[in-house]
Amino acid sequence: MPTGIVGEFLDLKAETDADILAMQCGDFYEFFADDAELVADELDLTVSQKSSHGSSYPMAGVPLSELTPYVKALVERGYRVAVADQYETEDGHAREITRVVTPGTLLETADDDARYLAAIVREGDDADGPYGLALADVTTGRFLVTEVDDEGDLRAELYRFDPAEVLPGPRVRNDDRLLGAVREDLSGSVSVFDAEAFAPGRAKHAVREQFGRETADSVGIDSELALRAAGAVLGYVEETGAGVLASITRLTAYGDGDHVAVDATTQRNLELTETMRGDADGSLFETVDHTVTAAGGRLLREWITRPRRDREELNRRLDAVEALASAALARDRLRETLGDAYDLERLAARATSGSAGARELLSVRDSLALVPALADAVSGTALADSPVAAVLERIDRERAATLHDELADALAEDPPKTKTQGGLLRVGYDGELDELIARHEKANEWLDRLAEREKRQYGLSHVTVDRNKTDGYYIQVGKSAADGVPEHYREIKTLKNSKRFVTDELEEREREVLRLEEARGELEYELFEELRERVAADAELLQDVGRAVAEIDALASLATHAAGNDWTRPELADERRLDVEAGRHPVVERTTDFVPNDLRLDGERGFLIVTGPNMSGKSTYMRQAALIQLLAQAGSFVPARTATVGLVDGIYTRVGALDELAQGRSTFMVEMQELSNILHSATADSIVILDEVGRGTATYDGISIAWAATEYLHNEVRARTLFATHYHELTTLADHLPRVENVHVAVDKRDGEVTFLRTVRDGPTNRSYGVHVADLAGVPAPVVSRAGTVLDRLREEKAIEAKGGARGGGGERGGFTGTADGDTKQVVFDLSSGSFSESDDAESTAAGAPGSGGGRNGATPGSASDGASGSAGTAETAGAAETAESAETDRFDPETRAVIEELADVDVAETAPVELLSRVQEWQERLDENR
Ligand code: ADP
Numbered sequence: 001m002p003t004g005i006v007g008e009f010l011d012l013k014a015e016t017d018a019d020i021l022a023m024q025c026g027d028f029y030e031f032f033a034d035d036a037e038l039v040a041d042e043l044d045l046t047v048s049q050k051s052s053h054g055s056s057y058p059m060a061g062v063p064l065s066e067l068t069p070y071v072k073a074l075v076e077r078g079y080r081v082a083v084a085d086q087y088e089t090e091d092g093h094a095r096e097i098t099r100v101v102t103p104g105t106l107l108e109t110a111d112d113d114a115r116y117l118a119a120i121v122r123e124g125d126d127a128d129g130p131y132g133l134a135l136a137d138v139t140t141g142r143f144l145v146t147e148v149d150d151e152g153d154l155r156a157e158l159y160r161f162d163p164a165e166v167l168p169g170p171r172v173r174n175d176d177r178l179l180g181a182v183r184e185d186l187s188g189s190v191s192v193f194d195a196e197a198f199a200p201g202r203a204k205h206a207v208r209e210q211f212g213r214e215t216a217d218s219v220g221i222d223s224e225l226a227l228r229a230a231g232a233v234l235g236y237v238e239e240t241g242a243g244v245l246a247s248i249t250r251l252t253a254y255g256d257g258d259h260v261a262v263d264a265t266t267q268r269n270l271e272l273t274e275t276m277r278g279d280a281d282g283s284l285f286e287t288v289d290h291t292v293t294a295a296g297g298r299l300l301r302e303w304i305t306r307p308r309r310d311r312e313e314l315n316r317r318l319d320a321v322e323a324l325a326s327a328a329l330a331r332d333r334l335r336e337t338l339g340d341a342y343d344l345e346r347l348a349a350r351a352t353s354g355s356a357g358a359r360e361l362l363s364v365r366d367s368l369a370l371v372p373a374l375a376d377a378v379s380g381t382a383l384a385d386s387p388v389a390a391v392l393e394r395i396d397r398e399r400a401a402t403l404h405d406e407l408a409d410a411l412a413e414d415p416p417k418t419k420t421q422g423g424l425l426r427v428g429y430d431g432e433l434d435e436l437i438a439r440h441e442k443a444n445e446w447l448d449r450l451a452e453r454e455k456r457q458y459g460l461s462h463v464t465v466d467r468n469k470t471d472g473y474y475i476q477v478g479k480s481a482a483d484g485v486p487e488h489y490r491e492i493k494t495l496k497n498s499k500r501f502v503t504d505e506l507e508e509r510e511r512e513v514l515r516l517e518e519a520r521g522e523l524e525y526e527l528f529e530e531l532r533e534r535v536a537a538d539a540e541l542l543q544d545v546g547r548a549v550a551e552i553d554a555l556a557s558l559a560t561h562a563a564g565n566d567w568t569r570p571e572l573a574d575e576r577r578l579d580v581e582a583g584r585h586p587v588v589e590r591t592t593d594f595v596p597n598d599l600r601l602d603g604e605r606g607f608l609i610v611t612g613p614n615m616s617g618k619s620t621y622m623r624q625a626a627l628i629q630l631l632a633q634a635g636s637f638v639p640a641r642t643a644t645v646g647l648v649d650g651i652y653t654r655v656g657a658l659d660e661l662a663q664g665r666s667t668f669m670v671e672m673q674e675l676s677n678i679l680h681s682a683t684a685d686s687i688v689i690l691d692e693v694g695r696g697t698a699t700y701d702g703i704s705i706a707w708a709a710t711e712y713l714h715n716e717v718r719a720r721t722l723f724a725t726h727y728h729e730l731t732t733l734a735d736h737l738p739r740v741e742n743v744h745v746a747v748d749k750r751d752g753e754v755t756f757l758r759t760v761r762d763g764p765t766n767r768s769y770g771v772h773v774a775d776l777a778g779v780p781a782p783v784v785s786r787a788g789t790v791l792d793r794l795r796e797e798k799a800i801e802a803k804g805g806a807r808g809g810g811g812e813r814g815g816f817t818g819t820a821d822g823d824t825k826q827v828v829f830d831l832s833s834g835s836f837s838e839s840d841d842a843e844s845t846a847a848g849a850p851g852s853g854g855g856r857n858g859a860t861p862g863s864a865s866d867g868a869s870g871s872a873g874t875a876e877t878a879g880a881a882e883t884a885e886s887a888e889t890d891r892f893d894p895e896t897r898a899v900i901e902e903l904a905d906v907d908v909a910e911t912a913p914v915e916l917l918s919r920v921q922e923w924q925e926r927l928d929e930n931r
Contacts, residue, residue, distance in 0.1 A: 006032050006052040008095065017192070018082035018100045020074060025086070028061040036060040043073055068108060075106045078189045100240040103189055104165030105138055107244050107355060112294035112343075113301075115139050116161045119232040120154060121169035121198055121225050127151055127178055132169075132225025134233045135161050140295075140345035141249040141352065141543065145230045147223035151178065152263050152677055155185055159264035160305045164188040167232055170195040185264055193236050200224055203231020210234050211251045221253045247349035249539055260307040260633050261650035261681065265674055269655040269689075270626055271587070272305055284627060287587050288636065290560040292339040294346075295546055296553025303554060307633035309647055311572055316387045317555065317635025322569050323386030324559030325637065330381035331556055334388075337374055338553050342367045344546030348539040351532055358415035358424040358528065364535055364542065365407035371400045371545060374552070388555065391548050400545060403538050410531050422521055424528050433523050440516035446509060447473065458486050462498070465506075473510040474500040562637035565589070570632040570643040576684065577602035578629060578720060582641035585624040586631065589639055595758035596641070599625050601687075601720040605741050607713065609731055610724040611765040612745030617758045618724040619655070621745065622689045625722055626651055629687050648720070650686040652678045654693065668697050675709060676913045684718040691724050701920050703727045708908040708916060714740055716909055731764035899923045 005025065009032045013021045020039060022029040031039045032050065036058040040047045050059040062070050071081050080102045084095045104117025114137045121132040129150040135157075136143045144161075148154050158166070165188050168179060173192055183190060196202060207221070207230050221227045238245045268276065275282045285304050291297040308314055324331045342363035350356040351364070375397070378389050415424045427434055451465045454475060462478025471492060477485055482499040489501040535542070561567065582596035599621075601608065610618045628638045632645040654674045675693055682688050693709055694702025706727055713721050714737045723730075734740045742764040748755040775784045892900065903923065908916065 004052045005030075006050060006057045009033070012082075012084050012095065012097060016082040016097055016100060018080040018102075020079050021082045021084060021097075022062075022067060022071065023084040023095060024064070025061070027064050029064065029067045029083070030059060030061040032059050033057050039070070039074065042077060042079075043070060071101050072106065072108055075101050075103055076109070076111075078103055080189075080191065102165055102191060102236075102240050104136075104163060104167075104191075105237055105240050105244050106164075107138055107247065107350065107353060109139055112297055114142070114161070114298050116163035117165050117167070117233055117236065118158065118161065118163035119167040119169065119193075119198070119229040119236070120158075120172050121228045121232070122171050123225065125171060125175075127175060129154065130223075130225060131172075132223060132227070132229040133157055134226065134229035135163060136233045136237065136248055138237060138244050138247050138353075139349055140298075141247050141349045141539070142345075143230070143233070143248050143251045145221050145226045145251065145253045146255065147226045152681070153261070155181065156261070156263040156267070158182060159185050159267055160262075162186055162188065166190045167193045167236055169198045169228065169232065191236075193232060194239075197232045197235035198228050199231075200228055202235070203228045206231040206234040206238075207251075210245070210248060215251060226253065243353045243355065245353075246536075247353040249348075249352060250543060258308060258310060260309055260630070260648060261652075261686075262305070262307065262630070263652070263677070263681075265677075266626075266651055266653045267305060269653040270623060270630065270651075272630075273301060282587060284587060284630075287590060288558060288561045288631075290557040291553045292335055293341050293549055293553045294343045295550035296338070296557065299550040300554040300557055303634040303636075304630070307630050307651075308635070309633070309649060311647060314572055314633060314635045314647075317558075318569055318572075318637075320387040320391075320555045321558045321562060321635065321637055323383050323388060324556050325563045327382040328563065330377060330383050331559055333377045334374065334383075334552060335556050335560070337370055337377055338549055338556070340366065341370050341549045344542045344549065348536075348542035348546065351536040351542070352539050354532070354536075356532055356535070357417065358411055359417065361407055361532065361535060362411050362415065365404055365411060367549075368400050368404035368407070368545065370549075371395060371397055371404075374549075388552060391551050391555075395545050395548050396541060399538065399541050403535070403541065406534065407531070410527075422524055425524055430523075430527055433520070433527060436516060436520045436523060440513070440520050443509060443513045443516055447513065450475070450506070458484070460484060467510075471500060472502075473506055473513075474502055475506065476500050558636045565639065567637035567639050568642060570628070570638045570640075570645045572632065573644050573646045575602065575646050576606075576720065577644060577646045578625065578687065579642075579644040580625070580628055580638075580640045581643070583624055583628055583643065584639040585620050586627050586639045588620055588624075597621055597624075597758075597760040599760075601625075601722075604739060606718065606739040607710070607721045607737070607741070608723065609710070609734065609740060609742050609764070610722055610744065610760075611726075611728065611731060611742065612724075613747055613754065613756075613765070614726075616745035616747055616756050617760075618745055619691050621760055622691060622722040622724055623653075626653060626687060626689050648685055648687045649683055650681065651689075652682050652686060652719075653689040653691070654678060655689075655691040671695075672705075672914065672917050675705075679709065679712055679717065679913050682713070682717050682719040686717075686719040688713060688717075688719045688721040688723075690721065692726065693723070694727070698924075701924070703729055704920060705913075705917065706730055707733070709913065710740070711737065711908060712913070728764070734764070895926060895929075899926055 009021065009023050009030070012023060013035070020031065020035045022031060024030075030036075031045075036047055039045055040058075040060045045060040045062070047058045047060050049056045051057075067083070071083065074081050080100055082097050082100045085098045086093050086095045102117075104115070106115065109115055116135045116137050118133065118135045122129055129148065131148050131151070131154045132146075133148055133154060134143070134145045146157070148157060163186065166182060166186065168175075168182075168190060172178060179190060197206075204227055207227060221230060234245065234248070237248065262270075262272075267273070271283050273283050273285045274280050280286050285301050288304070289297060289300055291300055303317075324334075344364070344367050347356065347360055347364050347367070350360055356364075371392075375392055378384055378392060383389060410425055410429045412423055412426050416422075425433065427437075447465060451463045454460060454465075455463050460477060460481050462481050464476045465473065466476060467473045474492060475489070476495075476498050477500075478498050485501060488503050490503065491499055491501055493500040578599065578601045580599040583599055584594050584596050588594060595617075599608075610622060612618050624639075628640060628643055629645060629648060630651055631638045632643065633647060638645075654671065671693070675690075678688055678690075690709075694704075694706040697705075706723075706725055707730060710723060710730060710733055713719055713723075731742045734742045741762065743760050743762055744765040746757045746759045746761050748757055774787065902919075906916070906919065911919075
């Protein structure tokens with residue numbers, strides 16, 4: 001065990017669970033051992049070796065005054081850094097840890113984004129929740145507290161706020177799966193904190209201490225879980241951050257009733273703040289963000305990620321955006337003025353936490369000066385009657401002016417960065433200070449002139465007057481002249497070429513100068529502290545002004561984008577509808593010659609099956625619908641000629657496979673979990689986007705699930721839905737389900753070449769373009785040609801088992817033949833011989849495994865267009881409810897029959913999707929064994 005300084009370091013390190021310790025050693029902070037290596041690695045410091053009792057340890061250090069930027073850089077990389085300071089004791093000095101700087105409590109950040117510290121709490125071991133969640137941004141003083149219903153909502157909130165640090169409560173911290181998922185979702189780190197701090201009694205006390213009993217009670221945190229999370233956050237900030245706790249001033253308790261549910265998957269799928277690849281560039285936020293202040297950017301981001309359901313609020317924003325969009329000149333002037341504003345929310349937090357310096361108070365002054373300028377930019381323009389004016393009216397302008405004037409009177413124009421060097425305050429601000437300064441300067445002047453005087457009076461050459469730490473003030477005389485100094489000179493030092501002297505008078509003056517210097521510094525610092533406290537006392541005013549600046553900036557940003565891109569004001573409707581004329585995708589339109597498309601979803605037409613070849617634009621069309629919905633509920637204009645938007649309670653999306661495999665989950669399982677979540681959560685007031693369902697499994701499973709999900713969404717959930725599928729078979733559902741309609745993205749096919757038209761038309765695509773895509777992709781001609789032939793034969797002779805249900809009877813429906821009288825004709829394509837046989841031969845099915853299928857409407861999908869590709873279950877079999885009892889099932893062995901009967905008995909509407917999935921899997925296994 002090392003002793004000495006390294007031993008002390010290691011002892012202190014053992015006391016803290018921080019990742020890195022910085023220990024003060026005189027004028028330096030030192031890192032030793034592993035910490036030295038790590039810091040040197042991260043920050044390019046030089047490592048030296050420190051010998052201690054025969055061993056040698058790596059050591060790296062930074063000067064005292066330079067610690068902050070190093071700590072900041074380390075914390076921004078996700079490390080928790082403990083700082084141990086040195087203090088004097090009777091027998092020398094000792095050291096102790098004075099603070100731990102963590103990602104969630106870092107006050108000095110240069111980054112404009114909000115920086116949240118989150119705590120999550122749950123009661124039992126049930127991952128389903130509910131959860132208490134608290135989020136604090138110590139840089140702006142914001143503190144949000146809520147309870148969410150389940151894990152999905154929890155993750156949605158976490159994803160939205162992207163906290164820099166998460167504190168899991170006692171139950172959650174052992175839930176490796178949940179923590180793993182949270183780590184996946186977030187860029188921040190997870191820290192374990194004292195379980196005691198999450199206890200209800202202590203939490204309640206902490207919240208009341210922080211915000212005052214009245215606020216704490218009136219804000220109404222009525223959930224104990226939420227309260228416990230809040231208490232933990234406060235406890236953590238108190239324990240780690242010196243002085244940071246004071247900055248948390250704004251408590252908001254929120255429920256989920258006000259916001260549109262947008263789960264983490266959907267936020268990602270719709271690329272709200274980053275693209276699927278993880279770039280900010282190309283996200284919706286980045287596209288519409290023209291804000292000129294950091295706070296405006298933060299607010300706009302929040303509007304986009306947390307759309308609202310409150311129509312009044314949305315119309316208020318829309319009124320403002322409309323006014324700003326048409327008043328271009330006033331808008332430009334406003335934005336120019338806003339551009340000079342500093343981040344008042346953050347400055348307020350720094351004033352309350354005591355870390356603001358004179359330059360920051362100057363920034364407060366300058367930002368407050370903008371209040372009248374903003375008012376000027378609005379009055380007398382078209383904005384005067386708009387909600388923009390109302391936003392400014394919320395500011396107490398008199399108070400703002402008073403504080404501004406006080407700061408203007410007090411602060412020097414160009415104060416130094418440090419608070420202790422003097423020069424912070426203006427002459428005339430304080431009589432006593434001015435007098436001290438005058439005397440100090442006079443005394444200095446006497447010293448400045450001393451050398452000159454001495455030269456003249458005593459005929460000395462080479463005389464200088466200076467001061468240093470050890471000698472204080474002295475008169476230095478060159479060697480040659482040193483012998484001629486007057487008697488009253490007392491020699492204190494001999495140097496190589498000169499001698500140093502003092503005199504009684506000089507010593508007296510020195511004492512005076514030092515006294516004045518100290519008095520001046522102390523008084524000035526005192527006055528400055530008072531001034532900062534004065535600003536802290538008005539923190540609420542600063543928050544108000546900051547909030548107004550942010551809001552106008554965000555609104556002006558939306559207006560700028562709307563005006564520049566020909567967006568239109570959506571009409572917010574009460575009915576359940578989304579009616580868009582010439583709509584565009586807000587992001588894709590920026591980089592493409594975009595073809596606008598209409599969209600109608602309403603009571604009669606609530607479910608659109610979108611078909612079309614790969615790359616034709618299905619996905620874009622559906623996302624565009626979701627984004628128009630979302631933008632309208634963010635209070636923004638939308639990319640369309642006209643849009644009538646019924647407000648939704650949730651936007652749900654499920655989009656084809658990502659790199660979920662990397663997360664150790666099977667893609668199909670993820671797909672089904674997402675589907676399950678949608679089927680459970682969506683309501684008749686939601687909008688649902690499904691971009692391929694069932695692709696991750698065998699064709700027949702896939703079709704069956706897609707089919708059943710469609711019925712469930714249509715019949716039970718009744719959400720407005722857009723469903724893109726490559727299962728052409730699903731298009732027949734439009735015949736069975738009254739609110740289901742087909743649309744397709746048109747392509748032009750001439751001379752075997754496919755041209756994408758990007759136009760969405762009613763009705764299903766009339767054929768699969770897979771073979772043509774194969775052709776375009778350069779698959780050898782003989783293969784393409786043979787595939788074409790096989791496809792044609794499949795189409796002509798393909799099996800059909802649709803029975804009943806079809807409106808208007810049989811006929812050709814997109815390659816899917818039905819018969820009017822409900823008879824089932826069974827045709828089997830034998831892969832080995834390449835020939836077709838009539839249904840009687842079905843028992844000798846080549847591939848053997850019968851496809852599952854079936855829905856309550858009795859129509860069973862036939863072979864998929866890629867049926868010839870050899871995917872599992874290539875043979876056609878019966879499977880619909882009605883056929884289960886028919887004599888045809890006799891053709892099967894008992895086990896297969898049992899499966900078919902069970903299948904027929906399933907009530908799709910009553911069975912949870914996940915259960916359906918596991919049953920399908922079970923059937924498959926039984927059939928497989930039977931093969
Ligand atoms: P799909 O989902 O059918 O495979 P996508 O929606 O991914 O097709 O679109 C394929 C490509 O077509 C994308 O690169 C997209 O930018 C472009 N695109 C889609 N819709 C349009 C449109 N309306 N106008 C112009 N380009 C479009």
